[in-house]
Amino acid sequence: MNEGAETELTPAEQETPIVEDAAADQDAPTDETAADADTASDDAVVDEDAAADEAVETPAEDPTSPAAIKRRLKGLPGRWYVLHTYAGYEKRVKQNLEIRMKSMNMEDYIFQVEVPMEEVFEVKRGERKLVNRVRMPGYALVRMEMEDEAWRTVQETQGVTGFVGNGRDPVPLTEPDVIKMLTPVVELEVAKELRAQGKSRPGSEPAVVTAEFEVGENVILTLEPWVGMPATIDAVDAANQRLTVLMTLVGQETPVDLSFSQVKKAD
Known part of the structure; x- marks a missing residue:
């Protein structure tokens, strides 16, 4: 063989397709590719474990907590005010005002009336009975826009003796006070919902009155x-x-x- 002469391929070698070698090289996993696959698999397992741990460890939020009540009140129109009522007429005031706000077309200014209640066990003649009682005797809460006609509608409701504070220009409740005063309302709602499911809130046993x-x-x-x-x-x-x-x-x-x-x- 002369130096510098090109090497001639045999017929068998000429028939061997070069593409197979390329495909084989492409199909064969490199150490780096295998390592990446193992890492991705490990990451997926870690993510699944973390999600499972989070699902187990994250408890459901207590709907009666201040944070939950704050979110529930967020974005509601109007401000909250406290009304003086005749003692024993709190629930009647709520009913009267809800009727007046509709009949006087004040629903765009007066939005909600609440009389915070609580559950207690009443003992009479040795028998115990679950009943509701007014949490703040002589008071009711109203959420409203303090507009003249709305103020007059509330002020002239039967059983209302006036707004707490400056009667003509009452001061709205602060957010912490609203949450504190409405907590019994939410607690009663939750207690009734749980009772319908045959459950009860831990540590929420009603007081006993004789x-x-x-x-x-x-x-x-x-x-x-x-x-x-x-x-x-x-x-x-x-x-x-x-x-x-x-x-x-x-x-x-x-x-x-x-x-x-x-x-x-x-x-």
Whole structure:
């Protein structure tokens, strides 16, 4: 063979396709590719484990927590104000105002009325009964725009004695106060929902109250101007610590709504 002469391929070598070698090289995994695949697989397993741990470790948020209530109130129109009401008329004020805000076309200014309630076990004659009672006797909450006509609609509602604070220009509640006052409302909603499912919130057992008075019992009034006047109990609301007595005024038997503290047992 002469130097510099080109090497001639045999017929067999000429028939061997070069593409096969390229394909084989392409199909054969390199060490780097295999390592990348192993890393990706390991990352996927780690991600799955982390997601599983997060699903197990992240508890459901308590809907009665301040943060949850704050989010629930976020974006609602109007501000919250406190109303003075006649004692024992809180729920009636809520009903009256909800009717007036519709009949007076004030639904664009008065949005919501709440009377915070709580559940208690009332014990009467040895029997225990679950009842609702007013959490803040003599008060109600209203969410509204403080516009003149809206103010007048609320102020003139039967049972309302005025706004807390400056009556003509009342100051709205701060956000922390709103959350604090509305927490019982949310707690009662949650308690009822859980009870419907046969469940209960841990540590949320209602308080127990005992009826001090009974229907038909004779009592003595201790409030002005009727101090010392006798009366007979006609109805008892132990949960709210209130009762209705029948007393004689101007020769007629008249029902009067009082609190337990405004009467005493007759000797």
